[in-house]
Amino acid sequence: MIVNLVSDFSADAIGLRECADDLLDELRKEMRRVLSELADTVCTDLEDCLELRQRGCIARRPSAETIENLQEMRRGMRRAVGLLCGAERSTA
Numbered sequence: 001m002i003v004n005l006v007s008d009f010s011a012d013a014i015g016l017r018e019c020a021d022d023l024l025d026e027l028r029k030e031m032r033r034v035l036s037e038l039a040d041t042v043c044t045d046l047e048d049c050l051e052l053r054q055r056g057c058i059a060r061r062p063s064a065e066t067i068e069n070l071q072e073m074r075r076g077m078r079r080a081v082g083l084l085c086g087a088e089r090s091t092a
Contacts, residue, residue, distance in 0.1 A: 042069055045066040046066065049062050
């Protein structure tokens with residue numbers, strides 16, 4: 001969803017079809033929503049792993065779902081940065 005919003009932002013900002021401030025506001029809201037949904041689950045899992053490691057139990061790793069979520073977040077942010085940077089170069 002975030003990458004789609006960034007893509008829409010890029011297209012609309014270039015075409016000036018919509019106010020850039022409105023698009024950025026929409027993007028920020030969606031990013032906050034997605035991060036808040038994932039943050040609790042991911043943070044809880046990572047905190048549990050770190051707490052166990054502190055106690056000497058190194059066998060516990062973050063769940064596959066946590067790793068997948070973190071990787072997807074990284075890929076999404078890279079795509080978003082690429083789209084935004086591409087839009088900046090196009091309008092300059």
